[in-house]
Amino acid sequence: MKVALSRKEHFNAAHRLHNPAWSDEKNKEVFGKCNNPHYHGHNYAFIVTLIGDPDPDTGYVFDLKLLSDLINENVIKHFDHKNLNLDTVYFKTLNPTAENIAMVIWRILRQHIDNKYELKIKLYETERNSVEYPAH
Amino acid sequence: MKVALSRKEHFNAAHRLHNPAWSDEKNKEVFGKCNNPHYHGHNYAFIVTLIGDPDPDTGYVFDLKLLSDLINENVIKHFDHKNLNLDTVYFKTLNPTAENIAMVIWRILRQHIDNKYELKIKLYETERNSVEYPAH
Amino acid sequence: MKVALSRKEHFNAAHRLHNPAWSDEKNKEVFGKCNNPHYHGHNYAFIVTLIGDPDPDTGYVFDLKLLSDLINENVIKHFDHKNLNLDTVYFKTLNPTAENIAMVIWRILRQHIDNKYELKIKLYETERNSVEYPAH
Amino acid sequence: MKVALSRKEHFNAAHRLHNPAWSDEKNKEVFGKCNNPHYHGHNYAFIVTLIGDPDPDTGYVFDLKLLSDLINENVIKHFDHKNLNLDTVYFKTLNPTAENIAMVIWRILRQHIDNKYELKIKLYETERNSVEYPAH
Amino acid sequence: MKVALSRKEHFNAAHRLHNPAWSDEKNKEVFGKCNNPHYHGHNYAFIVTLIGDPDPDTGYVFDLKLLSDLINENVIKHFDHKNLNLDTVYFKTLNPTAENIAMVIWRILRQHIDNKYELKIKLYETERNSVEYPAH
Amino acid sequence: MKVALSRKEHFNAAHRLHNPAWSDEKNKEVFGKCNNPHYHGHNYAFIVTLIGDPDPDTGYVFDLKLLSDLINENVIKHFDHKNLNLDTVYFKTLNPTAENIAMVIWRILRQHIDNKYELKIKLYETERNSVEYPAH
Numbered sequence: 001m002k003v004a005l006s007r008k009e010h011f012n013a014a015h016r017l018h019n020p021a022w023s024d025e026k027n028k029e030v031f032g033k034c035n036n037p038h039y040h041g042h043n044y045a046f047i048v049t050l051i052g053d054p055d056p057d058t059g060y061v062f063d064l065k066l067l068s069d070l071i072n073e074n075v076i077k078h079f080d081h082k083n084l085n086l087d088t089v090y091f092k093t094l095n096p097t098a099e100n101i102a103m104v105i106w107r108i109l110r111q112h113i114d115n116k117y118e119l120k121i122k123l124y125e126t127e128r129n130s131v132e133y134p135a136h
Numbered sequence: 137m138k139v140a141l142s143r144k145e146h147f148n149a150a151h152r153l154h155n156p157a158w159s160d161e162k163n164k165e166v167f168g169k170c171n172n173p174h175y176h177g178h179n180y181a182f183i184v185t186l187i188g189d190p191d192p193d194t195g196y197v198f199d200l201k202l203l204s205d206l207i208n209e210n211v212i213k214h215f216d217h218k219n220l221n222l223d224t225v226y227f228k229t230l231n232p233t234a235e236n237i238a239m240v241i242w243r244i245l246r247q248h249i250d251n252k253y254e255l256k257i258k259l260y261e262t263e264r265n266s267v268e269y270p271a272h
Numbered sequence: 273m274k275v276a277l278s279r280k281e282h283f284n285a286a287h288r289l290h291n292p293a294w295s296d297e298k299n300k301e302v303f304g305k306c307n308n309p310h311y312h313g314h315n316y317a318f319i320v321t322l323i324g325d326p327d328p329d330t331g332y333v334f335d336l337k338l339l340s341d342l343i344n345e346n347v348i349k350h351f352d353h354k355n356l357n358l359d360t361v362y363f364k365t366l367n368p369t370a371e372n373i374a375m376v377i378w379r380i381l382r383q384h385i386d387n388k389y390e391l392k393i394k395l396y397e398t399e400r401n402s403v404e405y406p407a408h
Numbered sequence: 409m410k411v412a413l414s415r416k417e418h419f420n421a422a423h424r425l426h427n428p429a430w431s432d433e434k435n436k437e438v439f440g441k442c443n444n445p446h447y448h449g450h451n452y453a454f455i456v457t458l459i460g461d462p463d464p465d466t467g468y469v470f471d472l473k474l475l476s477d478l479i480n481e482n483v484i485k486h487f488d489h490k491n492l493n494l495d496t497v498y499f500k501t502l503n504p505t506a507e508n509i510a511m512v513i514w515r516i517l518r519q520h521i522d523n524k525y526e527l528k529i530k531l532y533e534t535e536r537n538s539v540e541y542p543a544h
Numbered sequence: 545m546k547v548a549l550s551r552k553e554h555f556n557a558a559h560r561l562h563n564p565a566w567s568d569e570k571n572k573e574v575f576g577k578c579n580n581p582h583y584h585g586h587n588y589a590f591i592v593t594l595i596g597d598p599d600p601d602t603g604y605v606f607d608l609k610l611l612s613d614l615i616n617e618n619v620i621k622h623f624d625h626k627n628l629n630l631d632t633v634y635f636k637t638l639n640p641t642a643e644n645i646a647m648v649i650w651r652i653l654r655q656h657i658d659n660k661y662e663l664k665i666k667l668y669e670t671e672r673n674s675v676e677y678p679a680h
Numbered sequence: 681m682k683v684a685l686s687r688k689e690h691f692n693a694a695h696r697l698h699n700p701a702w703s704d705e706k707n708k709e710v711f712g713k714c715n716n717p718h719y720h721g722h723n724y725a726f727i728v729t730l731i732g733d734p735d736p737d738t739g740y741v742f743d744l745k746l747l748s749d750l751i752n753e754n755v756i757k758h759f760d761h762k763n764l765n766l767d768t769v770y771f772k773t774l775n776p777t778a779e780n781i782a783m784v785i786w787r788i789l790r791q792h793i794d795n796k797y798e799l800k801i802k803l804y805e806t807e808r809n810s811v812e813y814p815a816h
Binding site for chain 3 (some may be wrong): 409410411412413414415416417459462464465468469471472473498526
């Protein structure tokens with residue numbers, strides 16, 4: 001039986017939900033107030049979970065200081081106090097929904113975490129709305 | 137790999153735990169202060185989770201506004217500011233434990249959510265006591 | 273300059289807002305869904321604050337274990353898992369609004385706390401609705 | 409002794425801190441990452457407090473349903489899912505710092521709340537950063 | 545489909561991360577400020593989850609009062625207001641990392657919970673750092 | 681009317697409540713489990729509040745980045761992952777109760793914050809136990 005280790009981090013960003021293949025009317029109908037052309041924003045909180053075996057010498061699944069540094073260098077530095085649509089390479093053509101943001105964070109961190117660890121991302125857009133990837 | 141999308145909602149209700157097949161003594165012994173014949177109550181919080189694939193056009197697993205409307209129309213309207221034992225059809229003969237309330241909410245919403253989505257309910261009776269259905 | 277010492281406690285109770293001097297129509301109009309004759313309920317949280325000088329020998333304004341015992345004996349034992357309207361002497365003729373519950377808790381505890389301490393009660397009926405007595 | 413009644417509400421918005429009388433360098437130096445020209449955003453939470461006497465007929469300082477409606481109509485409708493700098497009349501020439509947002513909300517609501525009530529606004533920009541107006 | 549029932553509990557304790565097989569330098573390098581020889585401490589929160597079928601007579605997966613008593617008697621009594629390294633039998637030779645504390649709590653409770661229930665422990669060392677055992 | 685600006689910070693520390701002028705029996709009787717000679721610990725959270733006038737050029741009462749740096753340099757660096765009794769100069773002869781910790785933090789920060797600002801400290805030892813200095 002393995003152990004899951006989790007670290008919660010935050011970033012504050014602006015975003016807009018919009019599909020450029022659609023008319024303004026359809027965008028407004030589907031995305032409602034999230035389609036505001038001047039953007040709105042959120043305090044995003046996200047939990048990064050690594051599943052593995054504790055090291056017998058340290059008792060650690062992974063060093064939390066190192067995990068926090070990895071998250072800050074590869075995610076927060078690029079997303080915090082940014083406009084997700086305009087200031088990041090990830091959402092130039094991808095709609096920055098909570099679902100897509102969680103999947104992007106997963107893909108970024110997957111490159112920096114040894115594959116012996118299972119990786120999961122839970123993202124809160126608000127206290128009431130959240131997503132988890134992968135779901136299982 | 138699929139994405140889990142979650143929405144947190146609330147209702148405030150009175151309830152009483154009681155098994156009519158038992159004597160008053162046995163009810164008191166098993167359910168303790170939760171058996172108070174005049175009822176007590178809780179601020180129930182519950183999280184509805186849908187597991188599926190994000191739509192390529194929207195980036196949504198499911199529209200959260202629509203999900204919230206479904207929950208309000210089919211659950212909250214019937215449970216909020218109600219006596220669960222006396223005012224709802226669901227707990228006339230079913231004991232309104234946290235376990236049973238979560239299963240009832242699951243059964244109600246399952247009828248309104250396409251079967252391509254896996255559905256889960258997590259219910260908090262208090263900040264310290266919660267249940268999840270199904271468990272896996 | 274004095275120090276404020278606070279202790280948070282909880283009780284879960286049913287209640288109904290109703291003014292017996294009014295018609296059913298007026299009660300329904302003024303109190304809305306809180307007037308449900310079968311009651312509804314809440315997880316009430318309340319914070320008891322004592323303002324005084326730390327004792328030079330202990331560094332305590334007041335012993336928190338003793339404060340918690342006083343609150344449990346005089347408030348929680350009477351309110352937890354009860355119907356505030358039917359099961360307590362305090363709300364037989366007083367409407368159990370958040371305002372009145374906070375004032376009743378203040379009056380109860382004032383009798384057990386030396387007058388050298390200023391006493392304040394903050395009560396949360398829900399996470400979003402709260403009252404404080406006295407306000408200053 | 410009066411009673412304080414509080415209601416917590418939320419809005420999600422984009423903003424940018426910027427003083428147009430200053431050079432870009434000075435703005436960047438003073439406001440740091442909050443000066444991002446493409447905006448960033450927050451889940452703002454704010455608590456509106458009214459201080460007054462409970463009405464003897466209702467036990468209410470103020471009807472919370474009415475207070476919530478007033479806040480939604482006069483604050484949230486204008487601020488939620490908006491760019492505070494571009495989409496509101498309030499921050500065309502006023503920097504949307506937490507301090508100024510709290511004072512603007514106070515000024516808006518002061519016009520709709522009878523002067524017999526003292527009014528206070530507490531605003532959380534993040535879980536760790538908050539302001540209160542007036543301070544006493 | 546089974547139901548998961550969870551109970552959240554707390555203890556406050558001192559601890560130090562240290563591997564006696566290593567030099568002081570290596571301990572300092574690996575465990576950083578957590579290696580402080582005079583100890584530091586945390587408010588640990590942990591959630592005990594039992595997965596099973598609700599009893600048809602009670603609607604309970606497990607009696608929460610009984611579960612809380614089991615946790616208090618077998619875990620909290622031994623860990624609360626203790627130095628985990630010096631005052632408990634469990635961490636004499638085992639490093640009290642969050643991972644190991646969660647696994648120890650699981651092993652303790654596993655002896656007191658019928659094997660028909662699946663058992664899981666989630667432990668929060670801080671609001672941002674947590675572990676879960678078993679992970680699946 | 682002035683504005684209150686608040687910043688929440690954290691430190692994790694071990695401590696022991698003990699009065700060396702008293703016998704072991706009296707210490708045990710007064711401080712109970714907090715008197716454990718091997719120490720216990722907490723995740724302390726504290727909120728630093730400055731009351732002043734917003735600067736007309738910035739809209740800031742005080743720069744929160746500067747405030748956070750001041751708190752980190754003068755409080756957190758000395759208290760985090762420390763034994764308050766053994767590792768700090770402040771509690772060599774002063775009992776590290778929540779009351780005294782809050783007053784010590786106030787005295788430290790008062791030297792670094794211009795007297796034109798009123799200063800207040802709120803400290804949480806646990807989620808349920810907190811102190812505020814000064815009380816008014």
